[in-house]
Amino acid sequence: MTPEEKRYRVTAEVTSVYQLIVQATSPEEAEAFSDDIDWEKWQYIESDYKVVDVSKDYFLKRVKDK
Numbered sequence: 001m002t003p004e005e006k007r008y009r010v011t012a013e014v015t016s017v018y019q020l021i022v023q024a025t026s027p028e029e030a031e032a033f034s035d036d037i038d039w040e041k042w043q044y045i046e047s048d049y050k051v052v053d054v055s056k057d058y059f060l061k062r063v064k065d066k
Contacts, residue, residue, distance in 0.1 A: 007057040014049045018042040 020042045024030035 009053075009055050009057045010051060011053040011055075012049045013052050014047060016047040017045040019045050 018039075020034055020037060022030050022033045022037070024033055
């Protein structure tokens with residue numbers, strides 16, 4: 001007999017690294033300019049994730065097939 005499967009909610013934390021080149025007179029000015037630039041112009045470098053929580057999913061009910 002196989003064990004009954006249950007639903008679990010897995011929560012992960014995702015960290016992404018993006019890079020953008022801007023011209024500015026200081027690091028503070030470059031950071032201020034970057035806040036106003038559309039995400040489409042940023043270059044994706046890498047991402048990483050780690051699981052931070054796994055818990056039973058109590059809020060969803062199984063739907064019976066007809």
